[in-house]
Amino acid sequence: xxxxxxxxxxxxxxAMVLGLVVVAISAPLLAPHDPTRAVAATYxxxxxxxxxxxxxxxxxxxxxxxxIIYGARVSLTVGLAAMAVTIAIGVLIGLVSGFFxxxxxxxxxxxxxxxxxxxxxxxxxxFVAVLxxxxxxxxxxxxxxxxxxxxxxxxxxxxxxxxxxxxxAAQALGAHPGRLIARHILPNVLPVVVVMAALGTSNxxxxxxxLSFLGLGVPPPTPTWGRMIEEATIYxxxxxxxATFPGLAIFYAVxxxxxxxxxxxxxxxx
Amino acid sequence: xxxxxxxxxxxxxxVLIGTSIITFAxxxxxxxxxxxxxxxxxxxxQTLATIRxxxxxxxxxxLQYARYLDRALHGDLGRSYVRRDxxxxxxASRFPATALLAVTAMVVSLVLGVLLGCIxxxxxxxxxxNALLIFSLALxxxxxxxxxxxxxIAGGLYLRSFPLGGxxxxxxxxxxxxxxxxxxxxxxxxxxxxxxxxxxxQEYVRTARGKGLSSARAMMQHAMANALLPLVTLAGLDLAGxxxxxxxxxxxxxxxxxxxxxYEAIFNLxxxxxxxxxxxxxxxxxxxxxxxxxLYAWLDPRIRLSEAG
Numbered sequence: 001x002x003x004x005x006x007x008x009x010x011x012x013x014x015a016m017v018l019g020l021v022v023v024a025i026s027a028p029l030l031a032p033h034d035p036t037r038a039v040a041a042t043y044x045x046x047x048x049x050x051x052x053x054x055x056x057x058x059x060x061x062x063x064x065x066x067x068i069i070y071g072a073r074v075s076l077t078v079g080l081a082a083m084a085v086t087i088a089i090g091v092l093i094g095l096v097s098g099f100f101x102x103x104x105x106x107x108x109x110x111x112x113x114x115x116x117x118x119x120x121x122x123x124x125x126x127f128v129a130v131l132x133x134x135x136x137x138x139x140x141x142x143x144x145x146x147x148x149x150x151x152x153x154x155x156x157x158x159x160x161x162x163x164x165x166x167x168x169a170a171q172a173l174g175a176h177p178g179r180l181i182a183r184h185i186l187p188n189v190l191p192v193v194v195v196m197a198a199l200g201t202s203n204x205x206x207x208x209x210x211l212s213f214l215g216l217g218v219p220p221p222t223p224t225w226g227r228m229i230e231e232a233t234i235y236x237x238x239x240x241x242x243a244t245f246p247g248l249a250i251f252y253a254v255x256x257x258x259x260x261x262x263x264x265x266x267x268x269x270x
Numbered sequence: 271x272x273x274x275x276x277x278x279x280x281x282x283x284x285v286l287i288g289t290s291i292i293t294f295a296x297x298x299x300x301x302x303x304x305x306x307x308x309x310x311x312x313x314x315x316q317t318l319a320t321i322r323x324x325x326x327x328x329x330x331x332x333l334q335y336a337r338y339l340d341r342a343l344h345g346d347l348g349r350s351y352v353r354r355d356x357x358x359x360x361x362a363s364r365f366p367a368t369a370l371l372a373v374t375a376m377v378v379s380l381v382l383g384v385l386l387g388c389i390x391x392x393x394x395x396x397x398x399x400n401a402l403l404i405f406s407l408a409l410x411x412x413x414x415x416x417x418x419x420x421x422x423i424a425g426g427l428y429l430r431s432f433p434l435g436g437x438x439x440x441x442x443x444x445x446x447x448x449x450x451x452x453x454x455x456x457x458x459x460x461x462x463x464x465x466x467x468x469x470x471x472q473e474y475v476r477t478a479r480g481k482g483l484s485s486a487r488a489m490m491q492h493a494m495a496n497a498l499l500p501l502v503t504l505a506g507l508d509l510a511g512x513x514x515x516x517x518x519x520x521x522x523x524x525x526x527x528x529x530x531x532x533y534e535a536i537f538n539l540x541x542x543x544x545x546x547x548x549x550x551x552x553x554x555x556x557x558x559x560x561x562x563x564x565l566y567a568w569l570d571p572r573i574r575l576s577e578a579g
Contacts (some may be wrong), residue, residue, distance in 0.1 A: 009403075114288035117552040117559075121517055125536045126296060126544055206413055210518055213415045214533065229416055233522075240423045247416030255411035262407060 010263025013198075016256030024072040031066035036221040039063050046232075046239035055245045058228070059235065064242065067223040068249050074224050075205060075253060078139050082204035085143025087197055090150025095189070097151070098158025099181055109155070112148050120145040121210060128216045135218050142207050150196050157189045191268065198261030202254045209250045225250045278563050282556045289552040290342065294335050296548075297541045342549065348542035350535070357546035361528060364515075367437050368527035371519070372512035374443060375450035380505060382451060383458025384498075390459065391466040392486065402459070409456025418449040418522035435524035446523045450516060454508060458501060465500055469493035499569060503562050510558030514551030 023030060033039045038061035039053075047057035055064035097108040124145045131137040161167060167184050175183075211217050212226025220227070225246040232242035305321040306313070322328050326337055341348065347357035390402040425445050426434040433442045469475060470493050478488045515528030524530075528547060535543035 110284070110288065113285050114292060117285055117289050117555040118292065118548060119511065119514060119551045122532055122536070122544075122548055122551065123296075125517070125533070126548075129536050129539065130299065202411065209413050210415065213413075213518070214521070215537075226413075226415075229413075229419065233419060236419060236423055237427060240427070243416070243419045243423070247413060247420065250413045250416060251408075251411055254413070255408060258407050258411050259404075262403075 007263070007267065009259050010267065013256055013259030013261070013263055016252065017260055020072055020076060020253055020256060023069055024076045027069050027073055031063075031069040033063035033066040035062060035066040035070040035223050037062065046235050046242050048239070049241055056239065056241050058231065058242060064228075064245055067228060068225065068246055071223045071225045071228065071246065071249065072253070074135070074218050074222055075208060075250070078135065078142070078208045078218070079201050079205040079253070079257075082139040082142035082146070082208065083197055083201045085140060086146045086200055086204065087150055087193060089143060090147035090196075091154050091189075091193060093147070093151040094154025095158050095181055095185065098155040099162055099177070099185065101159075105155075108151075112151050115145075116148050118145075121207070124207060124211060125214060125216055128211060133211075133216050133219055138208065138211060138216075138218060142204050142211075146200065146203060146207070150193070150200065153192060153196060154189055157192050158185055161185045161188050195261055195265045195268065198257050198264060200261075202257040202261065205250065205254050205257065274567055275564065278560055282560050286553065286556050287339075289556075290339060290549060291335070293545045293548050293552070294338060297545050298331070338545075347546040347549070350540050350543045352535075352538045352540045353543070357542050360531060360543065361546060361550055364526060364528045364531050365513075367525060368515050368520075368529065369513055371443065371446055371450070371516070371525060371527065372509060374447045375454070375512060376505065376509050378447055379451035379454035379458060380501075382455035384462055384501075386455065386459035387462030387466060388489070390463045391470065391489065394467060394470075403463075406456035406459045409452050410460075412453060414449060414453060414516075415518040415522050417452065418446070418519055421445045421449055422522065435522075437526050442523075446519050446525055449519050449522070450512065458504070461504060462497055462501055465497035466493055469496045472496075499566065502565060502569075506558045506562035506565070507555065510554040511551075514554050515547065 039057070041061065044059060046059050047053060047061070049056040053063050053065065055068065057063055058067070093108050093112065097105045124141050127141040127144065128137055131141070162180075162185060167180060170180055170184050208217065209224075209226035209229075212224040213230045215227070215230065217224045217226050228246035229243050232239070232246070235242050305318040305325070305327070326334055329337070338348075345358055347361075349356050350360060353360060386402055386406060390399050390406075393399045393402075422434060422445060425432045431441070432445050436442060466489065470489060472493070475488050475493050478492050479485065483491075515530075515532055517529040517533050519525065520527045520529035521533060528550070531543065532547040534540075535547060
């Protein structure tokens with residue numbers, strides 16, 4: 001059962017993520033046109049892909065390729081920041097629950113159970129609708145509905161770690177609970193957290209795209225992949241490419257993080 | 271078994287109460303004034319006060335919650351502010367369309383997932399296994415609303431074999447089912463592959479192989495029983511999730527289900543309908559959890575014995 005070419009998975013995934021980051025950062029250099037301006041003289045009709053506009057133009061004459069390149073910025077920002085919120089909440093609840101046990105553990109885990117029964121997308125939609133869509137509200141809401149899995153896994157890891165000899169030894173030497181958690185338990189829980197962060201980002205990216213598609217994403221004129229697909233659905237008979245390319249972009253980004261996370265996970269368990 | 275069952279039911283009820291509190295809290299922070307929603311922006315203060323009194327909005331919070339809980343237990347989830355119909359009736363009228371789609375999608379995704387998982391495990395470590403791994407990760411990575419739109423373009427527009435949305439006979443079920451099932455199939459195949467691979471390395475499977483059983487038979491007859499267990503849990507919970515409405519797929523295909531209902535409720539800030547759909551969904555998840563636990567205990571005596579002891 002030696003890793004037989006499986007190291008390739010996380011390398012491919014990592015390279016794809018890196019590519020995405022590069023595109024997002026250097027969007028102004030890479031994008032051939034202004035993503036928010038009409039650059040094609042098509043007057044209300046989407047333009048088919050051509051040499052000048054490789055992915056066509058939308059109903060307002062804006063260049064689809066440029067919008068997708070700029071869209072990487074929003075998607076990556078929301079995806080990563082929401083993942084950070086998810087991990088922060090999940091790790092905190094998991095650590096506290098697993099380390100202190102007893103009534104604290106019971107209370108926190110029952111709360112997690114309740115959160116797990118609530119439909120994440122509906123909950124996110126309701127929150128965003130109430131708070132009004134903005135970059136900040138969206139990434140907070142996504143984090144707020146996605147932390148349960150992280151909390152459960154971190155709690156289980158913490159529970160097994162806090163019974164190990166090296167933790168018990170530190171405890172016997174009089175180490176503070178805060179120090180025990182920060183110096184002895186957290187570093188050992190971290191590898192699992194890294195895997196969950198990679199897989200979690202693919203989830204936050206999908207949730208963000210879904211909210212955008214439902215009209216609850218980062219508001220215009222900022223281009224987002226989800227809203228590009230939503231706007232394109234009216235034209236899917238006459239201009240199917242409009243919905244195709246932004247979807248491929250989401251697919252690419254989600255697949256990148258999935259390959260990375262799954263690759264690391266496999267390498268760890270083999 | 272009885273102790274186990276009672277314990278699980280009590281736990282389920284506790285979770286539902288917690289869920290109802292959170293749902294109620296959400297409705298409470300929604301800044302829309304129900305009286306204004308119902309009577310219109312130009313209503314005089316007298317009318318608004320009457321409506322507020324009728325809805326019990328002038329009561330203290332805890333009394334409002336008690337009233338809500340009492341009614342919910344009697345199957346009364348309130349009336350939609352916008353649709354002027356009872357929430358329970360609205361959900362019930364949308365349920366058949368959602369249920370039909372959910373059950374078909376679940377069957378298709380399980381069949382596909384188990385098939386893919388078995389093939390991948392049979393070719394463990396070979397090129398086929400790797401290819402299937404990447405294939406299933408690709409299935410999982412596709413945004414559902416995009417996959418739906420693409421299938422609509424391919425199947426409805428180019429092939430002209432399927433209707434472009436709506437609910438009209440068996441052929442209209444094909445594209446939404448595929449949209450929902452492909453992603454889950456990829457997910458299930460990975461889970462099954464992991465479990466099946468683990469089981470294949472166990473002593474009892476090796477013994478069976480040592481006694482001359484072929485690899486395929488050892489997998490299907492011995493390893494499969496253990497590998498399918500975790501899939502039962504997942505599928506049960508996923509089915510509950512599907513039954514409570516699939517917002518994205520129903521939106522793409524204009525499917526008259528609960529997901530569309532919830533989506534419209536959120537956009538209208540129709541509070542009783544939002545609370546109703548969320549609570550209904552939580553109820554299904556709790557029931558599914560209970561069902562899965564019982565099924566599990568029945569299939570695996572170790573669980574019921576350790577829990578009851």
